[in-house]
Amino acid sequence: MRIFAIPCVIAVLLSPRPASAQNTCHGADLHSARFVQGLNRMMTPEQTAFRAKLQMPSVTSSDIVLVSDATTCAKAGVAADSIVKVYVPTATHPPTTAPLYVIRIGTSYAVVDLNSAPNSSYDWVFIFGPLWEYRGSIGM
DSSP, X not given: OOBOOHHHHHHHHTSOOOSSOOOOBXXXXXXHHHHHHHXXXXXXXXXXXXXXXXXXXXXXXXXXXXXXXXXXXXXXXXXXXXXXXXXXXXXXXOOOOSOBEEEEEXXXXXXXXXXXXXXXXXXXXXXXXXTOOEEEEEEO
16 A cells, blocks of 8 residues: 555545535445455554554554444545645535545544546545544555
């Protein structure tokens, strides 16, 4: 896993979406299992430096869980929508409405929006801290 180029992330975030607020998360399925497995692989000692770049805590597998409550899902939607403003402050972007995969990693979060650009060979996983501060993106 690697931290990928920001232009690809911006392209994903600027893709057209219907305008209304995010408040749902995807439930458990094959995609969520793949993301949880990928995040678990990041907890090995060999991934310490990579986790440090993302300020991601080292946790046990029981601390990496799929989130489903509406409040956290709404916060994840707002946080994901805010990423584009980090790189293009003047950009306008309608709110995310499609359900997201939200995974709690100890006190941090991973958010995945499967509505990525069709030419992307990865699903973008956005990493946020406990207060929903953006820490980086990885492709899985």
